[in-house]
Amino acid sequence: MSDSAVENTSVLVINYTAPELNHLAASLAQQGLLQQYIRPYANQHRAWERVVERLPGFGRLYTKTFGRRTMPSGLTSGDIREAAVWQDIVRAAALHFGGARAKALSEQLHWSIQQRLAAVAGRHARNARVVVGSYQVSHKAFARTSGVKVLNYPIAHHRYIQRFVAEERELEPSFAATLPDWSQAPAWQEPELDAECEGADRILVGSTFARNAFMEEGFSAEKMIVIPYGADVERFSPGQFKAKQSTIFRILFVGGIVQRKGVSYLLRAYQRFKGPDTELVLVGSYPDDLRPFAPFREDFKHISHVPQAALPEIYRNADVFVFPSLLEGMGLVVLEAMATGLPVITTPNGPGDLVRDGVDGFVVPIRDVDAIVEKLEYLRAHPKERLRMGQNARERAKMFTWEHYRAKVTDFIGSLHENGLPK
Known part of the structure; x- marks a missing residue:
C-alpha cells in the first residue's frame, strides 16, 4: 500500500x-x-x-x-x-x-x-x-x-x-x-x-x-x-399478525443461563407467579454445574442455543420478555425482543437506556423478585396495555438499528x- x-x-x-x-x-x-x-x-x-x-x-x-x-x-x-x-x-x-x-x-x-x-x-x-x-x-x-x-x-x-x-x-x-x-x-x-x-x-x-x-x-x-x-429490525419484527392460538401466558428469557444475567431472581419470581396458564421459557446455554437449577427444574422449559434465524419466531410466540441482568454492556437480546413487539421487564444495569419505564415495559431494580412478580401480574391482567407497550417497544427499537x-x-x-x- x-x-x-x-x-x-x-x-x-x-x-x-x-x-x-x-x-x-x-x-x-x-x-x-x-x-x-x-x-x-x-x-x-x-x-x-x-x-x-x-x-x-x-x-x-x-x-x-x-x-x-x-x-x-x-x-x-x-x-x-x-x-x-x-x-x-x-x-x-x-x-x-x-x-x-x-x-x-x-x-x-x-x-x-x-x-x-x-x-x-x-x-x-x-x-x-x-x-x-x-x-x-x-x-x-x-x-x-x-x-x-x-x-x-x-x-x-x-x-x-x-x-x-x-x-x-x-x-x-x-x-x-x-x-x-x-x-x-x-x-x-x-x-x-x-x-x-x-x-x-x-x-x-x-x-x-x-x-x-x-x-x-x-x-x-x-x-x-x-x-x-x-439490532436487525427487519429480521426481528412482529411478523404478520395472527390470532394467538394458545391461552398460555408465555414469559421468555434469552441469553446465557447464568447468574450474571440475574437468572436466580427470575426463577424465584416465576415460582411465585406461575399458574396453570403460564409458562417460562429459557433460551440459551447452561453452565457446567446444573445443581443450582435443581429446585426449579419443573418450573421452566429449556431451549438450547438456537441459530439467529430461529429466534424471531421464538420471540413472537411469547407475551413478555424478562431480562433481569446484573451486569450487561447493553443487552442485544432486549433490543431484539422489543423489535418483535414484546414488552420488556429489565433492570438499569445495561438495558436501562433502551426500555422506557411504563412505556415499552418496566425497568425494575436489580435483585428485586417482588418487582418482577408485580410487573408480571400487571401485564397478565392487562392484555391491552401489554399490546400497547409491545407496539411502543417496536417503535423504540427502530431508533437502535x-x-x-x-x-x-x-x-x-x-x-x-x-x-x-x-x-
Whole structure:
C-alpha cells in the first residue's frame, strides 16, 4: 500500500467476538477510511466456503457454526486480515464435541487466540491514524501506534465486575458456580486490560451503566463515549399478525443461563407467579454445574442455543420478555425482543437506556423478585396495555438499528481521523 493510500485509509480495527465492530469496520470500508480489519475467521463466501457448505454432513455443521460468521455489506476480502484461524477452528470443534478435556483445551485456545490477534494487530498499527480495538486484543497495537487509540469495551470495567461478582456470591451462594471466575484467567490478563484502558484516548461503551462503572473506577466522563448497539429490525419484527392460538401466558428469557444475567431472581419470581396458564421459557446455554437449577427444574422449559434465524419466531410466540441482568454492556437480546413487539421487564444495569419505564415495559431494580412478580401480574391482567407497550417497544427499537450505530460511531471515528482528538 502506498503512502498516499495509507493516509487516506488509516483506521485499523481489531476484534475478537464483538458484533458491533463488524458493523464499524464495514462502515469505515464504505467510506474509504479502513486500513485493515483484523479478526478471527470470517465467512466471506469464497469459492472453497461455498463448496464446504454443500458437503454432505459437514456442510450442515459448518453452516451452524463458522458459516454463521458472515460479515455486513461493505467489507471485501481485501479489507479483512484473518488471524489465529487454526486455533479458532480447533476451539470450535472442542466446544462442539464437549467433555472435560475439550473444555480445558477450549479455554487454553481462547487465550491463545487473543494473544495471536494482539500480536498481528501490533504489526499493523504503526501507520494507523486511528486504532479501534476490542478489549483484550488491543494492548500491543496501542503500544505501537502514534495515532488516536479507541478501546471498544462491551461491558463494565473489569474491576467493577470483580467487586460486583464477589458481592453476588455472598448474596446468592447457591448460584455462585455460575458467576465469572477470575481465578481461572491467566496472570497477564488483568495487567493487559489495565494497559488498554489507561492507554486508550477514548473508551467506547454501549450504555450509561457501563460508562458509570468506568467512572466509579476513576475514569473521566470525557474519556467515555456511549453509543448503543443495534439490532436487525427487519429480521426481528412482529411478523404478520395472527390470532394467538394458545391461552398460555408465555414469559421468555434469552441469553446465557447464568447468574450474571440475574437468572436466580427470575426463577424465584416465576415460582411465585406461575399458574396453570403460564409458562417460562429459557433460551440459551447452561453452565457446567446444573445443581443450582435443581429446585426449579419443573418450573421452566429449556431451549438450547438456537441459530439467529430461529429466534424471531421464538420471540413472537411469547407475551413478555424478562431480562433481569446484573451486569450487561447493553443487552442485544432486549433490543431484539422489543423489535418483535414484546414488552420488556429489565433492570438499569445495561438495558436501562433502551426500555422506557411504563412505556415499552418496566425497568425494575436489580435483585428485586417482588418487582418482577408485580410487573408480571400487571401485564397478565392487562392484555391491552401489554399490546400497547409491545407496539411502543417496536417503535423504540427502530431508533437502535445497526444503521444508526454505524452512522453514529463512524461520525465519531471520522472526527478523530480528520482532526485528532476532539477538544
